[in-house]
Amino acid sequence: MAELNKPYQLRQVQRPDALGPFDLLVKTVVASFCHTDLMVLEGLFPVNLPLTASHEGAGTVAAVGSAVTEFKLGDRVMSGQLCNPCGQCEDCLGPDDQKQYCTNTRGAIGVGVDGAFADYHVTDSRAACLLPDEISFADGASLACAGRTVYRAIKTSGVQPGRFLAIVGAGGGLGHLGIQFALAKGIEVIAIDARDGALELCREVGAKHVLDARAGQESVVAQVRKITGGHGADSTINLSGHSAALISACAVTRNHGTMVQVAGPDVTSISIFDLVFRDIRVKGSMLAGRDTTTEMLAEYAEHDMKVQTHVVYGLDQVPGMVEIFKSGAVKGKAICVVDRGVFDQDDAVRTR
Numbered sequence: 243m244a245e246l247n248k249p250y251q252l253r254q255v256q257r258p259d260a261l262g263p264f265d266l267l268v269k270t271v272v273a274s275f276c277h278t279d280l281m282v283l284e285g286l287f288p289v290n291l292p293l294t295a296s297h298e299g300a301g302t303v304a305a306v307g308s309a310v311t312e313f314k315l316g317d318r319v320m321s322g323q324l325c326n327p328c329g330q331c332e333d334c335l336g337p338d339d340q341k342q343y344c345t346n347t348r349g350a351i352g353v354g355v356d357g358a359f360a361d362y363h364v365t366d367s368r369a370a371c372l373l374p375d376e377i378s379f380a381d382g383a384s385l386a387c388a389g390r391t392v393y394r395a396i397k398t399s400g401v402q403p404g405r406f407l408a409i410v411g412a413g414g415g416l417g418h419l420g421i422q423f424a425l426a427k428g429i430e431v432i433a434i435d436a437r438d439g440a441l442e443l444c445r446e447v448g449a450k451h452v453l454d455a456r457a458g459q460e461s462v463v464a465q466v467r468k469i470t471g472g473h474g475a476d477s478t479i480n481l482s483g484h485s486a487a488l489i490s491a492c493a494v495t496r497n498h499g500t501m502v503q504v505a506g507p508d509v510t511s512i513s514i515f516d517l518v519f520r521d522i523r524v525k526g527s528m529l530a531g532r533d534t535t536t537e538m539l540a541e542y543a544e545h546d547m548k549v550q551t552h553v554v555y556g557l558d559q560v561p562g563m564v565e566i567f568k569s570g571a572v573k574g575k576a577i578c579v580v581d582r583g584v585f586d587q588d589d590a591v592r593t594r
Contacts, residue, residue, distance in 0.1 A: 243282070243283060243289075243291065243292060243293045243294070243295050244291060244292045245291065246283065246284065246285040246291075247283065247284060247285065249561045249564070249565075250283075250295060250359070250560055250561045250564060251561075252557055252558050252560075252561075253292070255294075255360075257361070257362050258356070258362060258363070258364050259305070261305060261306070261307040261364065262307055262326060263307045263308045263309035263310075264307050264309050264310060264326070264366055264367050264368055265306075265307040265310070265364050265365070265366060265367065266303055266305070266306055266307070266310065266313055266319065266321075266364065266365050266366070266367045266370055267303070267304045267305035267306075267362055267363075267364055268299060268301040268302065268303060268304060268319060268321055268358075268362065268363055268364070268365055268370075269301045269302045269303075269304045269361070269362055269581065269584075270299055270300075270301040270358050270359075270360060270361060270362060270363055270580040270581065271300055271301040271302065271379040271383075271579070271580060271581045271584045271585050271588070272299070272300050272301070272379040272380050272382070272383040272577055272578065272579055272580060272585065273296040273298060273299045273300075273357070273358035273359050273360075273363075273383055273577070273578050273580055274296065274298035274299075274358075274383040274384050274386065274387070274388075274575055274576065274577045274578070275295075275296060275298075275560070275563060275564060275567055275575075275576040275577070275578070276296075276297065276298055276387050276388065276415070277415075277483070278297065278352075278353070278387065278506075279295050279296060279297065279352060279564075280564075280567070280568065281506065282295065282352065282353055283295070283564075286508075287353055289353065289354070290354075293352075293355075293356060293357075294352070294356035294357050294358075294359055294360050294363070295352050295357050295359045295560075296351075296352045296357040296358040296359040296578075297321075297323050297350055297351050297352035297353060297357050297358070297386070297387055298321075298352075298358065298383050298384065298386040298387045298388070299320075299321040299351070299357065299358025299363055299365070299383055299386060300318075300319065300320050300321065300373060300379045300380075300382035300383040300386065301318075301319065301321075301358075301363075301379065301580075301581070301584075302316055302317065302318055302319070302584070303315055303316060303317045303319055304362060306367070307367065310367045312367060312372075313367055313370070313372070317372060318372065318373040318375075318379070318382075319365075319370050319371065319372060319373055320370065320371045320372075320373045320382040320383070320385060320386050320535075320539070321351065321358060321363065321365035321369075321370050321386055322351075322365055322366055322368070322369020322370045322371070322386075322532070322535075323342070323350040323351055323352075323353075323369060323386075323387065323529060324341075324342055324344065324347055324350055324366060324369050324529075325347055325348040325349060325350065325351060325354070325355050325364075325365070325366045325369075326347055326348045326366060327341060327344040327346070327347050327366075327368070328344055328346035328347065330346075331344055331345070331346055333345075337531075338531040338532060338533040338534070339394065339530060339531035339533070339534050340531065341531050341532075342369070342528060342529045342530075342531055343528065351363065351364070351365055358383070358580075359557060359560055359578065359580075360557070360580075361557075361580060361581070368532070369532060371532065371535050371536055371539060373539070374539055374540065374543045376543035376546075377539060377542060377543055378588060378589060379584070379585060379588055380549070380551055380553070380577055380579070380585070380589075381542070381548075381549045383577055384415070384419075384549040384551065384574075384575040384577060385419070385538070385539065385542065385549070387529065388415045388416045388419055388549075388575060389419050389538055389539075389542065389549075390529055390530040390534070390535045390538055391416060391504060391527070391528065391529055391530065392416040392417070392419050392420035392423065392479070392481070392504070393419075393420075393423050393530055393534065393535075393537075393538040393541075394527050394528070394529065394530035394531075394534055395420070395479045395481075395502045395504050395527040396420060396423055396424055396427070396429075396479065397530075397534065398500075398502050398525055398527040399477035399478075399479060399500050399502045399525075400477060400500055401424075401429055401476050401477040401500075402429075402476075403427055403428030403429055404428060404429070404430065405429060405430065405476040405477075406429075406430045406431075406432060406469070406470045406475045406476050406477075407424050407429050407430065407431055407432070407475060407476065407477050407478070407479065408431075408432040408433075408434060408466060408475035408477075408478040408479070408491070408494050408495070409421065409424075409431060409432070409433055409434065409478070409479050409481060410434045410435075410455070410478065410479070410480045410481060410482050410487050410490060410491045410494075411434070411435060411480065411481035411482030411483075411484075411487065411505065412431075412433035412434055412435050412440070412444050412449065412452075412481070413433065413435035413437060413439070413440020413441055413442075413443045413444045414435075414440060414481060414482075414574075415572075415574055415575040415576075416481045416504065417433070417435070417440075417444070417481050418443050418444065418446075418447045418549075418550055418574060419547070419549065420479060420481070421433055421444060421447050421448060421449050422447050422448065422545070422547045422548075423538070423541065423542075423547075425448050425449075426541060426544075426545040426547070430451075431448075431449050431450070431451065432449075432451040432453065432466055432469060432470075432475055432494075433449035433451065433452045433453065434452075434453045434454075434455050434462060434490075434494070435452075435454070435455060435482075436454065436455040436456050436484075437570065439571075439573050440573075441454060443550055443573055443574065446550075447548070447550075451469050453465050453466070455490065459486075459489070459490050459493055462490065462493075462494060463490075463493050463494055466494040470496070473496040473497075474494055474495050474496030474497070474499065475494050475495050475496060475499065476495075476496060476499050476500075477495065477499055477500045477501070477502065478491045478492070478494055478495045478499070478500075478501045478502070479491075479501075479502045479504060480501065480502070480503050480504060480505055481504050481505050482505050483505040483506060483507045484507070485507055485509070485511070487505065487507075488501075488503060488505075488507075488510050488511065488512060489511060489512065489513055489516075491503075492512060492513060492516040492517070492520075492522045492524070493513070493516060495516075495522050497520045497521060497522075498520075498521045498522075498523070499522060499523070500522075500523045500524075500525060501522055501523070501524050501525070502525050502526070502527050503524065503525070503526050503527070504526075504527055504528075512524060549574060549575055550573055550574025550575065551574055551575050551576075551577050552566065552567075552572045552573060552574065552575070552576045552577070553577055553578075553579060554576075554577075554578050554579070555578075555579045555582055556578070556579070556580075556582070557578060557580060559578065560578050563576050563578060564576075
């Protein structure tokens, strides 16, 4: 990325061989494009240009820093986002699922430092995870942000097996994974979206209750209450950046229930009726920490889940992929196969 609000440019740069003590140099096999990447491109995050995009990468370890003990050359890895946390603040010294909130860092790959849309990229070994053999590089890249984010949101919601979880924006990259993770936990899912392809994807991944938000908030709330015996969803996760989505997410949640906000619109608004008179508890949730991410990967592998992907081959195809993403035509996750040889070999092993 050379300029904000301009198409990505393909450039040749030096391989990043100067590693910090905890760094991994990863030979990129697959890198994914996320809505956050679009926010970076639009200037909603402070960045130093030029910047290599993508904070979702998977590949093999090509070199390790002097302090790395958990990874070796050739390991299949899913990259982490956060680079060089300070190790001294309350977040770093707190529970594992709090460490990613450290603000005394170099930033995240693809945001503050160069990311995975490159033949090689650097990631912090303390945020990276070994990729289970059952999970492909394509799925691993998609899970690097989308999977770990929606998985943590489900845990943050506190919803229990047999209870109802509504997901607003359920037919997108995060949402269709959230449906699968929730169903694997025995949670009843109510999927809400406003696009034909998204609603279709919700059904494809197993959602029984699929509601069209275009029917209007009053209708959707009535449908949710009918499904839940008149109460509303026990918890709701909002994955939609639409300005009205947070209000709708609160509205479909039962009294004293929890609404987890994941999407990042510039401004959010909450009805005082829901916040005060219905006691809706609003929480924010970001990335999962490393332990929760490892748990997520194991669960994904155990239940043979699938990521719906829109695939392009070669970094030169990324600018076009971004335009398709912006048009809303991508179904699931948009990914770029960077190393076709390793990708095809890995896929052949997995399909034997």
